[in-house]
Amino acid sequence: xxxxxxxxxxxxxxxxxxxxxxWANILASRSGAGPITRFxxxxxxxxxxxxxxxxxxxxxxxxxNQRVDxxxxxxxxxFIVYGIDAAGQAIEDAGLTDMTEEERFRAGCSIGSGxxxxxxxxxxxxxxxxxxxxxxxxxxxxxRLINLISGQVSIKYGLMGPNHAVVTACSTxxxxxxxxxxxxxxxxxxxxxxxxxxSALCPLGIAGFAQARALSTAFNDxxxxxxxxxxxxxxxxxxxxxxxxxxxxxxxxxKARGAKIYGEVIGYGLSGDAYHVTxxxxxxxxxxxxxxxxxxxxxxxxxDIDYINAHGTSTPMGDELELGAVKRLFGAAIDNVxxxxxxxxxxxxxxxxxxxxxxxxxxxxxxxVAPPTLNLDNxxxxxxxxxxxxxxxxxxxxxxxxxxxxxxxGTNATLVMRGV
Amino acid sequence: MSDVAERVKKIxxxxxxxxxxxxxxxxxxxxxxxxxSLDTVELVMAFEEEFGVEIPDDAAEKILTVKDAIxxxxxxxx
Numbered sequence: 312x313x314x315x316x317x318x319x320x321x322x323x324x325x326x327x328x329x330x331x332x333x334w335a336n337i338l339a340s341r342s343g344a345g346p347i348t349r350f351x352x353x354x355x356x357x358x359x360x361x362x363x364x365x366x367x368x369x370x371x372x373x374x375x376n377q378r379v380d381x382x383x384x385x386x387x388x389x390f391i392v393y394g395i396d397a398a399g400q401a402i403e404d405a406g407l408t409d410m411t412e413e414e415r416f417r418a419g420c421s422i423g424s425g426x427x428x429x430x431x432x433x434x435x436x437x438x439x440x441x442x443x444x445x446x447x448x449x450x451x452x453x454x455r456l457i458n459l460i461s462g463q464v465s466i467k468y469g470l471m472g473p474n475h476a477v478v479t480a481c482s483t484x485x486x487x488x489x490x491x492x493x494x495x496x497x498x499x500x501x502x503x504x505x506x507x508x509x510s511a512l513c514p515l516g517i518a519g520f521a522q523a524r525a526l527s528t529a530f531n532d533x534x535x536x537x538x539x540x541x542x543x544x545x546x547x548x549x550x551x552x553x554x555x556x557x558x559x560x561x562x563x564x565x566k567a568r569g570a571k572i573y574g575e576v577i578g579y580g581l582s583g584d585a586y587h588v589t590x591x592x593x594x595x596x597x598x599x600x601x602x603x604x605x606x607x608x609x610x611x612x613x614x615d616i617d618y619i620n621a622h623g624t625s626t627p628m629g630d631e632l633e634l635g636a637v638k639r640l641f642g643a644a645i646d647n648v649x650x651x652x653x654x655x656x657x658x659x660x661x662x663x664x665x666x667x668x669x670x671x672x673x674x675x676x677x678x679x680v681a682p683p684t685l686n687l688d689n690x691x692x693x694x695x696x697x698x699x700x701x702x703x704x705x706x707x708x709x710x711x712x713x714x715x716x717x718x719x720x721g722t723n724a725t726l727v728m729r730g731v
Numbered sequence: 732m733s734d735v736a737e738r739v740k741k742i743x744x745x746x747x748x749x750x751x752x753x754x755x756x757x758x759x760x761x762x763x764x765x766x767x768s769l770d771t772v773e774l775v776m777a778f779e780e781e782f783g784v785e786i787p788d789d790a791a792e793k794i795l796t797v798k799d800a801i802x803x804x805x806x807x808x809x
Contacts, residue, residue, distance in 0.1 A: 380748070381748035382746075382747065382748050382765075382770070385746070385748070445776070445779075446776060446780070448773060448776075449769040449770075449772040449773050449776075450769060450773065
């Protein structure tokens with residue numbers, strides 16, 4: 312099989328509208344959480360979120376006008392806008408915006424989402440109910456569909472290779488990168504823009520996750536302390552929004568054109584819990600098998616992994632079970648690994664999470680630094696002996712990284728990457 | 732009449748994201764202002780909403796330019 316490397320990155324997150332801004336804020340232990348401003352959340356059990364801040368692109372803000380046409384912005388849900396921008400950043404970063412037609416036949420998109428255009432579905436359904444079907448926007452369907460990030464990006468950049476969109480809840484971003492890497496490895500494409508995006512920040516989205524008892528509700532008055540993976544006082548995740556997209560490229564091609572290489576995708580694991588729609592398997596067996604498969608594919612042993620970006624959503628059960636699975640798989644090698652959850656800073660980006668966190672892994676490789684787990688004031692008893700990088704980033708040797716993502720439906724994905 | 736024209740042009744600028752001076756009476760939504768067929772459906776909806784008129788599909792198909800829209804609304808609007 313052909314080797315696959317990452318040559319471009321793109322991020323839109325609650326901590327900034329670019330890769331470097333987001334990463335600088337992650338390493339500075341900043342939080343993107345705050346009270347919900349997108350809509351009136353006063354009647355919700357959860358009134359906080361990690362919102363993408365619209366603005367001119369300075370500071371933590373995101374300027375949609377930089378890469379997304381005015382008309383497209385009006386017609387589509389925010390998750391598509393974030394996805395188009397992140398994909399644009401990635402292809403620009405890779406230096407591949409002027410590919411020949413021949414090259415563009417072999418360049419594709421695999422950008423997914425967990426939920427898709429929920430805010431627009433919710434608001435348009437009210438219009439249909441109150442004003443009738445003749446007031447429903449002609450852009451309603453294609454402005455909400457999950458595969459329309461890949462569709463829009465392919466049109467914008469003329470990418471005529473595989474056009475794909477993963478939907479596996481909170482594993483989407485990791486599956487999208489893993490699947491796209493396979494397409495390159497198997498020779499179906501030479502370049503793939505791959506990742507995930509999400510924006511489910513609307514009354515229906517917050518209410519739905521709150522009713523499923525998945526969201527934090529105990530920190531409405533102290534939002535930056537709410538996302539606290541592995542901490543004894545954690546009580547659910549904080550919803551985030553945003554997108555992460557990487558530019559994957561066949562290694563020899565990337566090398567031949569002298570591309571900057573962030574890392575190589577060497578392992579990909581996938582499994583199903585076959586247990587419960589929302590609760591993880593009580594022994595973490597799905598997570599364990601996913602990680603095991605990714606390491607086997609990579610040809611690495613746990614001792615070769617220096618950093619794990621955990622799924623770690625800050626839910627009481629999920630964090631515990633993932634930690635247990637990591638401990639069982641790593642055995643004595645747990646002593647040398649650093650494992651953190653960047654969801655403590657940007658919240659849970661659902662379908663975007665796996666891709667955004669894969670990018671953090673690649674930046675950890677580049678800068679030889681493990682990003683921190685914020686708010687880890689009182690680690691759970693099971694955390695003893697595991698370096699969860701509390702509060703502040705940690706400079707250390709990082710040779711290879713492992714990224715976990717788990718989703719509703721019992722779907723698990725793991726990526727393993729290393730420097731080239 | 733001029734009030735109708737102004738309101739029509741404002742809607743076109745808003746929906747298509749074009750410069751106001753490009754929205755002349757003779758401008759064609761598709762050929763001159765970058766609209767696609769779905770954009771024209773949306774424009775017609777916006778005219779209906781703004782002026783409280785109903786524009787049946789067969790009439791909507793004939794609204795190709797800014798002037799077509801202004802004339803239809805002036806003849807049928809409230």
